[in-house]
Amino acid sequence: MNKKFLSAILFGALMVSSTGTFVSCKDYDDDIDNINKELSTLKGDLSALQAKVNEGKWITSLAPTTGGFTVTFSDNTSYTITNGKDGAAGADAVKWEIGTDGFWYKNDVKTEYQAVGQAGEAGVAGVSPYIGENGNWFAYNTETKEVEDTGISAAGTSTYVVKNGDNYELHVYNQTTGEYESIVLPATAAAAALNVVFMPTYSDMQTKVVAINISVGDDLNDKNHLWDNNVSLTNDIVFNYRVSPASIDLAKANIGFLVNEVQSRAAGSILDVADKSFADGVLTVKAKAGEAFSLKNKKYAVALQVQNDAQSAISTYHLLTSNTINREDLTVFEARKDDNGEIGYFQFPSLDINLLYTGELNVADTLTVGRTVGDYYMTTSSYSDLRKYGFAPYYEVAKKAGEDKGNYFTVENGVIKTNGQISSVGHECTFIVSVYDKKDGYKLAEKELTVSSVEKIATTKTYTKSETHELTLESKDYRFKFDMNDVYNTLGMSSQTFWSAGYTREYYIWDAERSEYVQTSSSNGVISAGTAYENNESFLYVNVKNILTKDQLGKYKVVFKIGNTGAEVVYEVKVVYPEVTLVKDNDYWKDGYMINAGKLVGSNYIMSGDLRRGYKNKDLDLVFETVAGETRTDFDLTNNILTYTGSCNDKEGNRINISKIDPVDVMVFVLINGQKIDNGTKIQVKFADPLKNITLKKDAKFETTDKKNPADKLQLNSAINLVSIAGEKVIENGTMDATIAGYYNAQAAKFEVSEEDAAKGASVNATTGEFTWQNDGVALTANKTINVKVTVTYTWGVAVGTIPVTVKSNL
Template sequence: MRKRFYGALVLGSFLLAGGVVTSCSDYDDDINNLNQRVDAVEKTLNDLKAAIEKGVTINDIATTDNGIVIKTSKGDFTIINGTSQAGCTVEIGPNGTWVINGKDTGKPSKGADGEDGKDGIYYEPNAETNTWWKVEGDKKTDTGVSYLAEGTITAVYDKVNGELLLNGVEGYQGTLVISLTTGLKSLVFQPDFYYQGIEAMSVGTYNYTEKTVAKVNADNDFSKDAPTSLKGVAMSPGLVANYHMNPSNADINKIEKLSFISDDKDYTRSEGGVVKATVTSKEAKDGILTVHAQLTDGTIKDINTDGKVTVLALQANYKNAEEKVDTTITSDYAAVKAVDYNDMVLAHADATVDHTKHLYATAAEAIKNEAEYEIVWNHEGMDVAELVQTHYDDLSSGTSVHEAWDVNAKSGTVEKYGFEYSYELVGYHKGENKTSESAHAAMKGSVLRPQMPKDGKQQAFGAEQNQAEVNREPLVRVILRDKVSNKIASVGYIKFKIVDQAAESSVLLNAQFQFNDKYTVNCTENEHKLEIAWHDFEEDILAKLQELGISKEDFHTNFKLEGGNDDATQYDGVTATSQPATKKGIVKQTISDTGAEQTEIITWTLKNNEAYQLFKNNEAASVVVRYAKEIDATKHIYQYVYVTLTWTPSERNVTPAGKLADSDKIKEYWYATNKPTAGSGYSDIHAIVETVGQIGANDEFKSDILNTFVGNDVTVSDVNSVYTAFQNDKLTKEFKFVDPQGTDLTPVTGNSGTQYEITVGKNGTVLYANIKGDLNKYEVVRLINQETPAAGKTIQQSVLEYVDNDVAKDILNYADHKDLDVKETFTAQLEIKPTNCDWVPFTLDNNKFFVKFLRPISIIDPNDNTFTDAETGGAKRDLTLKFVDWRDHNFDGTETKGHNYYEYYGVNKIECLEKDIKTDLNGTSGKFDKLLSSVTDKIKFHFTEPTYQEIQQGKNGIKHYFGTLLYENNGVTVGDFQIQVPFDVTYDWGTIRVYVVCKISKTQAN
């Protein structure tokens, strides 16, 4: 029974093995266990189907100890048997035959060349009968041979039809067919270049002089062979357009029709009809749909000459048979640019910058000159296609530029445009030799192999090799042919010399392997292993070496992985002179036993940190290793097979990030920038000394930042779930001071008027101050640990401690606690830095804030210090001052609740700066711009300082005594005036300067 997997699974009947059922309880347990296993399988298959519908592609199918694993571009899907038996995989191997669990069945799939030939015989698995069917043309015959492995899951990976056939899936009867393709949703043009800013493709016209050549062989004398030129030909093979398919695994077999919409878009008026484009073929690989089309009718417009541009859009009529929906999908428009290419000529692939190193134009010219390449007598095969390229004159820029068309003949470039290369040996005789020079070699496609002739005649490719071939010089004719008209566009000749040993090392092959495993950074040293499967090794290395005449046995025996199998040397390139490079992880070789034979497997292992260093700034990473065969040890001549491994993660997750939400802050502790109102914003917090009257309070200046956060801890949110190592519970968080240099936070002014530069030190945990021009630095604020850290806190150094030294105090006392500008109250900026591992930066949004260190107390002039001139004995007044703390609590108010604030804040000294007294005498009333001593020396003020005890306990009935002012005038009478008297009041946290205005009433009775 054949079922397709489109929706939920329909469970079949179950046969419970294991003997007679003895109790309902046992029966229920068996049913529950079976249901759980079936549910797990159903979920896996549903997840796989959903992934395929999103464009995921299948990379490999492999067996496990108890089932199979389906490896996709987005991860693995494992299906288990429910028994201890391993699964079974059936897939098409590198030689085009069906392979079961690594063993080649010898049964061809779709014919030896991979295409349906009329006389070709191949085999295909039949999901209805679960047997191999033999296909001969239109006739299909059941062989009766089952491809299923008894008692286990069998997975048939049918790449040709885009299906995965599963048998033996627990809870499912018959064959489960999973389509590996999905419906086409959109097409996006992949531009070849930009034509005056427009995405464009080129349509080339190849102008050449047709040539003819005589038939040649390797045995006879064709030393005068040369092409004959005929008339000129203009060949337009059509256009080749590439489109990104969405999704990339869309089934192009369901595209019933492809057509182009064409139009000419105005720049100005133009003549000529709109060109028509007819699709001739299509193909898809790696998510790219390549369309070949012929252009007929009309003309391709040119912006510069016609004022118009020809544009094409591809339309695909797509049919989804299961959903019975026909859809027309149209790509974006792309410009078409006509380009002329003239005078194609064959050249050497190592051509110089000016592209003048062409092949010889005649056999005679090649014969009379030195051989251009050497080949060792026992070489298994040199690919001539890698030595040849085509040059032409490119007229696309308006002037003729001679340049290379392709990298080399092996690149497949010219084939896209209707041309092809061919190669043949040209016989000729040298001296008295009766055997042709070219008979000492044979060609298979483009591969040239030295070998012995027999009876003076060339032998089939693969014949005996012998040193007697040395010094023979076979001649190869290379032809570039126009496949559309079957006309020859260019001919060239290359002479080789067979030598006893190579003059220098050579590179035979550079096999490239791509991996797209996703990468996500984490903070472990877990290893990620990338592996070249055995069948990929055979297909991309051994099979390609076989084309060069190097057998699998030769490779296994003579080619060694340089550096050793456990940690291969890595190289900086893929040339014969490439040098060892800094290693990226470890590349090693292991041996896989496929059952029939042993084959190498290459693995590339990277630790997570190594991978992060590669991917944090790069989308891909590559390593190069090589196998070497010793040709001449004394001369250090080797043949190399390079293996390039490139990892381009389908998902590259290297930038963990999160957010500190304002909702994680306790609103009432936070302030808007430089604002005094709590709850007005989330920019500032205010650091203060300990509050009077609280248990253990002793006027220390310590503030725990965590008290301002919900739960007294910092929570990082909005971290992408893919970053499992960087979720909030995995992060270590730190508070750090932000360097204030270059901001308004430095310099700052102290109460003394001194200016200080503020800097950061000790890894962001201390702020320093130094007087400008003085290199001595003094600590101002530091981050310290909690005395008793709370359980579960993720930040330890969360306490801000204001330092008790003269410089720090000077800065602290510059401004009143209400003056919140950054140039008034001392302000610092902090940031929260979360980490899990120090080598991976974590970006935290909204992580910076400001802390303002509020001056603990302020002293206010109550403006009630008044004197009368000419009192007997001088006028005396007890100094009155108003003290308030950072909460505006009056030291003498009821809010003190019986606590002595003077004692708590350590008010211990009041000094008068008599020499700095200023006055408004002889000036504007209230404007204190002159020193009293500079106006008159007859008016004196003297201050009697209070003792510490008097400040705290009072004197003469005054609760808190601040000292006495004595005013004397020993000169002439005077009218009303004022003086401004500066006082320095010292307390626990420094000195505050307060200016007291004393009013002097006019002389008595005057």
């Protein structure tokens, strides 16, 4: 709100009451005295209210009076709060409160502004009416979701109160300071009671502290070291608590910890209060480890006790966990931000950094210490940067012996500079950076840092190449070779300048989709990069490797920093799974349904078949699964085998027509490297005829001669074969396998000729397949083919075949 505007209102009120009156110096002094008295009275009144809040009292009545309010507490004490005689010329005090209908009321008059949203609508916290710059009241509009000018003038208002939930917010204008003196007064016994609630920093409701163990015989420290006696705490132990009433005064309150070790009761003090601060209802307590505090991966249950002269409260218990890192596992990282402002940690054997010859390098701002996770790659370990846990390491920096004989560099208090002269450009110096837990403390890690003096660090010029790589089913690397002429032209460099500048020894790779750095030294990494020399040409390259898991798909960025130029070569790559088209095997599909026609198993003739046969993509790894939520119990799908488990007989014991059974909904997924590459395809599978059509044995040939009195008879039955889709031989060269035929209830083959052929002299025994030709009519003038139809009836269908017989002309 605009304090100056309010001052103008009050000053205007004073002038109105003094119009036409000569003001002497004495009158002026009297006014000053009166203001000072009023200020003293105001402070006294507010202090009295504060004392009641501290005692746990609450408001039972708040009645507007001329220029103020009369406040009555639960112990029947009353206080009248006004702004003084100058304010009396202004408007009466204003009271805002939320009505039972959810709207704001000003002095018991309903406004159009809702304070409570409609059912299901998210509320907005902390938006109470206030006086805006134009002197009007402003309130939150639940429809527009914005704070708006109500159009209601606040001219002359110097005292107002807002009823918000279980509290009154009392605001009294102070003419001397030009600001409001405010206090939150509880309106109910519950709101007045002292309450302390823990505010967790982490989602697991734990507060974490990290410690460093210096073991016996440590190679960087020359003392004997033991557990606990020589463990360095990396961060302050800080807890936050929400305290109500928010306006309670905790300056003189007694605050302490109640601590129980989760495993066993510890003797002596574990945590002590080192410092505290309280603002806006949040109590921040900094703890220090007591004599009984252990850092050996312990868990403590901690509660905070707050007590003043009238009230006492204890928070619920919450966990404090201590984690220990061995000194030997620590190293020095370069902390580098990428284009998105994200920090990555570079763990190289030695660090190389460019320094503008007129600038300086503060090691504490550039390096950090953390736990080693791998060799020479960026890490996202939760302990790769101990600064995240409040650790403030101490750095000692010194030139490496024999370095910088020309004295181009200086170092003081961890800050490296050149001599400030152009002559330093092109020179470098290697420094030894030693990191301690504190000054004169334990040495935690040591690293070489090579600093190069450069004339200028150019504004970044970037050559970018973008590609999408589609994963194939083969184990294959994609090698991208930069067209260096494009690189040189974009960066405005000659090839000699480019290679003389030199790219940084290590590139970095950024995973854009997961916002993290990629491990580059791992043999199974997604991508790698570097330089090579082939055919008298130097070039940069990037390899996109065979993707092992679906999680490795996504967008990546490989960035080469080019020496001291500030230029970059960026390779942006998107790695995706290929678009896979499933090719149906039409032998197993009919009318849009996959046909499951496997062999029958067991006495109940249960049908079972492998669904993978429905596709010709034999090189694909397919997996079939039941649709989520399926409740049917008449089938089983295991390891891609779909089995009909319902009854194959009707109530009368007759075989049912299995093709009439409702189709089964199934999901088919394509796997690459054991990973599903999409959300699957829904298909429907029907149980259907398991037997293929009848075929003839190889080289089967039947011939006879046109005659009236046939002497030869052809045995057609010996030529037929019938095989199930599962590959079982039901009939082989005319002989039926009774066992396999029993699976399908297959009947003996039946033979027949057409009526037309029969009229001309063809006949066949329906059961034995014996064929004869007897022409009692006109002799054939040319050879004739008679097609003998053969059928095998089984439980769920009929297998059909044709046996051609050639009748030779006798003319």
